[in-house]
Amino acid sequence: TGCDTILAQMAAECLDCDVDKIIVFGADTDASPYDSGSYASSTTYVTGKAVEKACYQLKENLCKLAAEKLECSIKELEFTKNGIKNLNTDTIISLSELAAKSMCGNNISTQVTVTHSSPVSPPPFMVGMVEIELDKETGQVDILDYVAVVDCGTVINTNLAKVQTEGGLVQGIGMALYENVQYSEKGAIAENSFMQYKIPTRLDMGKLRVEFESSYEKTGPFGAKSIGEIVINTPSPAIAHAVYNATGIWLRELPMTPEKVLMALPEE
Structure with a gap:
């Protein structure tokens, strides 16, 4: 982390x-x-x-x-x-x-142990915007450009926060478009290797852009808030909305595979 x-x-x-x-x-x-x-x-x-x-x-x-x-x-x-x-x-x-x-004749500790637990949990905020290319003959969806803006309070380390956001976006895009788990009648998983379980590579991502909107959280260290899970949350609804704008069809199940997109399109 x-x-x-x-x-x-x-x-x-x-x-x-x-x-x-x-x-x-x-x-x-x-x-x-x-x-x-x-x-x-x-x-x-x-x-x-x-x-x-x-x-x-x-x-x-x-x-x-x-x-x-x-x-x-x-x-x-x-x-x-x-x-x-x-x-x-x-x-x-x-x-x-x-x-x-401190080594001799001293009763003042030079080692401290502190416990902290916050009674509140201020949420981070994030917006995601995506531009896609959708092939109506095959249902294929390609990411051309993804822009994310995150409010996680005062950013402690911009480089680490940026790569964490980028990693979460790629995970979210994988969840939205590629990653699927199917079970046989006997409970065996069909996607039991990376030959079947597809995750996005850098070549599948197009352009990823991350920006931070700084704020100050008074209950956090140096004004910081969390950033962990929120970065994976926005790709699915953003991509679903982009698919809707391209086709007029709302897809409600993940992943939005080419097959699902094609089957949802009108026959004409």
């Missing part, structure tokens, strides 16, 4: 450091705290907020530790990328010095 990258980006932004300084430890049930998983559009929105909260708590703990070292009030300190600075004296204690101090 790209979570290693975007969660590291969020942590780096909160801790005012380079992304290279953030090391993401992959989930390991022997060592990791419990998490319900990265699914259902929850990674950026829910886990990202947990990262944000954890960073603020860690900075607060480090400032408390620095206050002891510098013998001042925590209100006089500011967390910076170079260390923790005393605003009155301009004295800076580096993070490496704090790390050394």
Whole structure:
């Protein structure tokens, strides 16, 4: 899902450091705290907020530790990328010095664990527009141009969000036009290999264009919302509408195969 990258980006932004300084430890049930998983559009929105909260708590703990070292009030300190600075004296204690101090004679934790669960689930929004070419003699539908515009709040990583959207669009187009599952009377699946189960390739896609309409979600990390499932939702209704505009026929079942399109057309 790209979570290693975007969660590291969020942590780096909160801790005012380079992304290279953030090391993401992959989930390991022997060592990791419990998490319900990265699914259902929850990674950026829910886990990202947990990262944000954890960073603020860690900075607060480090400032408390620095206050002891510098013998001042925590209100006089500011967390910076170079260390923790005393605003009155301009004295800076580096993070490496704090790390050394935390090893001995210290009861302030320099490790934090945060749990976050959102009571609300703000939906992302998306519009899809498609131009098709339909052959009325064979029922073949080809995608010429597909344009998608997504509102997933503030986009954390534009490249990752774009390729996720493009991937979801291709999946949605496959669901709309190609992918079919048929069972025999004995329950055997006819499409049991990629020779029979057809998925679209890059050559089947024509032009794909993705744009983002930025908004700010106050309950999400840095204003972000989810993007996961919505990207697969628009191709089917958009293509069905395009088929209707081309033929005057509404197809209500997926996939809209050439056979179904041809059989739905008037005989003349």
